[in-house]
Amino acid sequence: MPYVTVKMLEGRTEEQKKALVEKVTEAVAETTGAQKEKIVVFIEEMSKNHYAIAGKRLSDE
Amino acid sequence: MPYVTVKMLEGRTEEQKKALVEKVTEAVAETTGAQKEKIVVFIEEMSKNHYAIAGKRLSDE
């Protein structure tokens, strides 16, 4: 606790994801006072045909 | 805003998904007064072995 979910388009590299969970965990620890050991981060990736803004999927643009 | 997530079994065609996000976005805009440009739709697909009703997975029926 806290539990953080980052939902984003697929395509980031492993290096980016590694840095993402590291930096987000630090930001949460620093601002909430939670112990780093208790912070969990989930990454969820979306494909462009499953994500739409204004009724249009990114894959249809 | 609003953010809409549609969770359903895999197997719909790209044409169906394209129409789905279009029509759902219109329905949300019309009834909530939100601007179409701010409405986001996510599609999440499940496989039959990850979805159960009454304790039985669809893949086991």
Next chain:
Amino acid sequence: MPYVTVKMLEGRTEEQKKALVEKVTEAVAETTGAQKEKIVVFIEEMSKNHYAIAGKRLSDE
């Protein structure tokens, strides 16, 4: 199935929410071929201090 979640700021009237679930259900039935009886809609409301864009909460603007 399908399961639809609509996440939005609090403040809509009961009439708006009633129309929202009705119209969204119709849009999903029409485009996916799912039976109306099997379509579920959840509404989730957020308050302005729990929603941020560009690092700024709506309650801080």
Next chain:
Amino acid sequence: MPYVTVKMLEGRTEEQKKALVEKVTEAVAETTGAQKEKIVVFIEEMSKNHYAIAGKRLSDE
């Protein structure tokens, strides 16, 4: 209703998942009084590079 989501690392066998949804459904029915026919279970699997504790992904350990 209720709707139960079980999020876990990928790698369980089909037999384990089959038993999981069965036993969880029984536990929910027994304790909430819900009818078994109305209980839905979703399984969501994560990969080790999308799950981090203390800022470190399982795939980086």
Next chain:
Amino acid sequence: MPYVTVKMLEGRTEEQKKALVEKVTEAVAETTGAQKEKIVVFIEEMSKNHYAIAGKRLSDE
């Protein structure tokens, strides 16, 4: 890990919720082989005006 979310209508007693998390945790431990200490359960409650089947909210029936 695993992380279990139980979404249900509000109205269960504290005794029911206490039994629910206990029994669900046992069911997950027994069938997945996960250590009990690592199993997390979240309860999410819905009100009847935020939950619809077939386009009709429970509060409108």
Next chain:
Amino acid sequence: MPYVTVKMLEGRTEEQKKALVEKVTEAVAETTGAQKEKIVVFIEEMSKNHYAIAGKRLSDE
């Protein structure tokens, strides 16, 4: 995009939440290359009777 959800126990102050969304947004922008303007953060709060580890709710400890 990305969409970040931070789920935590209720009780943080408005100042902490304000700093949380700011720092998390910076961490996500810096590591994923996403534009700050497109990053959304949701805060979800849990009460102690709706959160259990090892089958025991925090409110029962």
